[in-house]
Amino acid sequence: MIQFGLETEFGITSDHDGEVDVVAESIALVRSATEPGVWMCWDYESEDPHVDMRGFRVRELRQDTDEAKYFAQDAERELSFVEIKSDLVLGNGARFYNDHAHPEYCTPECRTLAELVAHDRAGERILMACAQHLSDKRQRAVRLYKNNTDFFGHSYGCHENFLLPRALPWEILAQGMQAFLVTRQIFAGTGKFAIEAEDKFLSPGFQISQRSDFFSELQSVDTMQRRPLINTRDEPHANPKSFRRFHVILGDANMSPFATRLKVGTTALALEALVLDPKRSYPKLADPLSALTAISRDPAFRWETLLDGGSRTTAVSIQREYLAAAKAVCDLTMPEKRQLVADWELVLDDLETDFMKCRDRLDWVAKLSLVREFQAAQKVPDDDPWLQSLDLEYHRLDRTEGLYYGLEHAHSFQGVPEESTVRAAVKHPPSTRAYVRGRCIQKFASAVISAQWDHITLQGTHGPIRISLMDLFAPGDVAEYARVIDAARSPDDLRIIGNVAS
Amino acid sequence: MPDQAQRTRPVAPGPSGGGEGPSAPKVDKPNVEELLKRMRKVDPDQAKRYRQRTGQ
Numbered sequence: 203m204i205q206f207g208l209e210t211e212f213g214i215t216s217d218h219d220g221e222v223d224v225v226a227e228s229i230a231l232v233r234s235a236t237e238p239g240v241w242m243c244w245d246y247e248s249e250d251p252h253v254d255m256r257g258f259r260v261r262e263l264r265q266d267t268d269e270a271k272y273f274a275q276d277a278e279r280e281l282s283f284v285e286i287k288s289d290l291v292l293g294n295g296a297r298f299y300n301d302h303a304h305p306e307y308c309t310p311e312c313r314t315l316a317e318l319v320a321h322d323r324a325g326e327r328i329l330m331a332c333a334q335h336l337s338d339k340r341q342r343a344v345r346l347y348k349n350n351t352d353f354f355g356h357s358y359g360c361h362e363n364f365l366l367p368r369a370l371p372w373e374i375l376a377q378g379m380q381a382f383l384v385t386r387q388i389f390a391g392t393g394k395f396a397i398e399a400e401d402k403f404l405s406p407g408f409q410i411s412q413r414s415d416f417f418s419e420l421q422s423v424d425t426m427q428r429r430p431l432i433n434t435r436d437e438p439h440a441n442p443k444s445f446r447r448f449h450v451i452l453g454d455a456n457m458s459p460f461a462t463r464l465k466v467g468t469t470a471l472a473l474e475a476l477v478l479d480p481k482r483s484y485p486k487l488a489d490p491l492s493a494l495t496a497i498s499r500d501p502a503f504r505w506e507t508l509l510d511g512g513s514r515t516t517a518v519s520i521q522r523e524y525l526a527a528a529k530a531v532c533d534l535t536m537p538e539k540r541q542l543v544a545d546w547e548l549v550l551d552d553l554e555t556d557f558m559k560c561r562d563r564l565d566w567v568a569k570l571s572l573v574r575e576f577q578a579a580q581k582v583p584d585d586d587p588w589l590q591s592l593d594l595e596y597h598r599l600d601r602t603e604g605l606y607y608g609l610e611h612a613h614s615f616q617g618v619p620e621e622s623t624v625r626a627a628v629k630h631p632p633s634t635r636a637y638v639r640g641r642c643i644q645k646f647a648s649a650v651i652s653a654q655w656d657h658i659t660l661q662g663t664h665g666p667i668r669i670s671l672m673d674l675f676a677p678g679d680v681a682e683y684a685r686v687i688d689a690a691r692s693p694d695d696l697r698i699i700g701n702v703a704s
Numbered sequence: 705m706p707d708q709a710q711r712t713r714p715v716a717p718g719p720s721g722g723g724e725g726p727s728a729p730k731v732d733k734p735n736v737e738e739l740l741k742r743m744r745k746v747d748p749d750q751a752k753r754y755r756q757r758t759g760q
Contacts (some may be wrong), residue, residue: 211759224757266758303757353751358759401758425760451760562734572736576743590751592743608742614734 204470204477205365205634205675207311208322208462210455211304211358212329212599213347216340225276225286228300231344232288234332235298237628240643244289244299245652245659254423255372255434255446264427268356268401291653293644294324294629295636304358305329305346310636311365311655313677315467315538317632319459320619324627330599348455349597350412351394353590355402357416359425360455362466364448365440365675370477375448376421376432378476381485382469382524383431383452384494385517387411388505389549390465392454392597393566395573395589397499400427406585407499410566412454414498417491425451431490439655441672448473452494457597457606460563460617464549467542468521471528479531485520486510503557518554525550562616568609569596635674641687642669642696649693660693660700667693667700 214227252260279286289299295310307325312318326348333344351357366375391411397404398415409415419430433449440447450469456462475482487493488508497505497517505517525546534540545563552559561567573592582588598604610618631640642658643650649660659668674680686699 213754213756215754221755224755268758272757302759304759347754352754352756354755356756356758358756361760426758572739572743575736576740579740580744586748587752588746588748591746591748594751594754595743595746603742605739605743608739609734609736612734612736612739614736 204474205311205313206318206466206470207309207363208318208360208466209306209308209363210322210325210348210360211301211306212455213349213352213358213597214305214344215347216337216344217342223275225272225279225300225303227344228303228305229281229286229288231305231329231332231336231346232290232298232300234336234339235290235328236331236335237290237292237294237328238644238647239290239292239298240647240650240653242284242287242289243291243650243652244284244287244297245654245657246283248654248656249437251435251437252423253436255376255436256421260423264424266356266401266427291639291643291650292328293631293640293647294321294627295631295634295640295643296321296325296328298325298328305332310631310640311634312632312636313634314632315463315542316619316623317627318466319463319617320623320627321632322462323459323619323624326599327624327628330601333599346599347594347597348457348599349392349594350454351396351398351415353396353398353403353594355398355400355415357398357400357413359413359451360453361425362450362453362469363439364450364470364473365438366446366448366473367477368438368442368444368446370446370480372434372446374480375446375473375476376434377486378480378482378484379448379469379472380420380431380490381487381520382472383450384487384490385497385505385507385520386465386468387414387454387494387498388517388521388553389468389560389564390453390456390461391498391564391566392456392461393569393593395593406587406589408570409498410500410503411498413452414494417452417494420490431494440675444673454565455597456565457604458563458565458568458615458617459619460545460615461565463542463617464545464563467539468524468528468546471532471539471542471546472524474533475524475527475531479527482527482531484527485515485523488512503553516554518550521546521550562614565596565606568606568614569593572596572605572609633677633680635671635680635683637680638669638671638674638683638687638699641684645687645690646693660696662694662697662702663692664694665702667696667702669696669700 309321
């Protein structure tokens, strides 16, 4: 079974005279958190983002060229690396921290799409509570946006992570997923009223994806500059002999829970099909990088593209091939997966016959429909910068002000989880290894020495107790660990499942 | 030459669903009157002031 999680970087600004220092704002936001957790214990020693899936290690990662102008400002910060990061690991198993210049919320590892959608939303609630707290304290508003651009060519990501067996060869994985990832934007895009390039606004105009302007490589380990369609970072956060983590960096940050579920769920199904039938043939695009922007910017919404060999097809047809593979190969006994397949098929049908039918499910259609209606009513021309302001407002996290939430309150969206489910996800971890992390933090926060995705270490009477999560994926094993933690009265009781360092 | 926005504008759906553009939506149209009023209050220049740094 494939497990997954999301890591979302949010945009941040505040009512402030002059230019906003987004790094300072991001640090202050994270430090405004009131949810219980452990601070600044993230174990960076065991991370290495330089290792490449293709069997080598790069010397350095590319930084955005525009970042040079911030060098002096960053050098003046009288904070250590750990203080700038301000990591908080929460009782629901999530990680919340300042990633460079953005507040980032990483959901705990999830086993079901219902868990994932609830935890993605839980992150929104936690960040909004921080913004409210900080705004009250300063008496000036802090605003958060779940989007992927500032319309000046500065993009930030919503990454997806999928745990896969190492036995699936990288070449088959990377090649098999390429056409899927390039074409899934037809339902996973959030829409954008701008055409951009790295560090540049190019022109007004609508396209279906926020991120597609920012990819220029087929494969690489980088994530900030010259971003690749397929990220090759080999950092499994699990036993590297058994697992690999497929790190998807080209997705948009969806507001619609339906779109989040469809984006992650269909990707997980496509991966499952590859794992179960690695010899199956999938479409190969003639020019994947050109196709990414051409599909996103297609004014006719027909999304035609060329296959290797010269034949013409459409993004919908390519998606139908992956859908057929999922139906033929994947285990669809879980009701959640059967529903996902039905929703995938219906969305493809609707996109092909009348994309406006999807405005109750997909972000880009809902945004386009709403803004076009406003333009017609107010006679706003297509090149008016107001459209970018409205676009931004769609992604505002404030549930009383944001335009997405306005649509949701008008009952315009399918697939919205119950608020009680979201509130539960703010407090409680899902039924994966994240349960171990979350419950240790809930019960013994003051004893936690360090945490990572693949371990948590607590101080015991006779030394540190390190609980490895490297191989903890089978539900039966998670249940056994959960039983021990639920019964534990002190960290020492966790020695049964941990190793005591000498 | 039309600008990008004009070129990317979708063909308006006709009531009968005919023509080259997409047919009329069959889902109920949401009541967005209040939302359209709220949109009028959105500062037209807020995106010009919204500057972020490149992330991942």
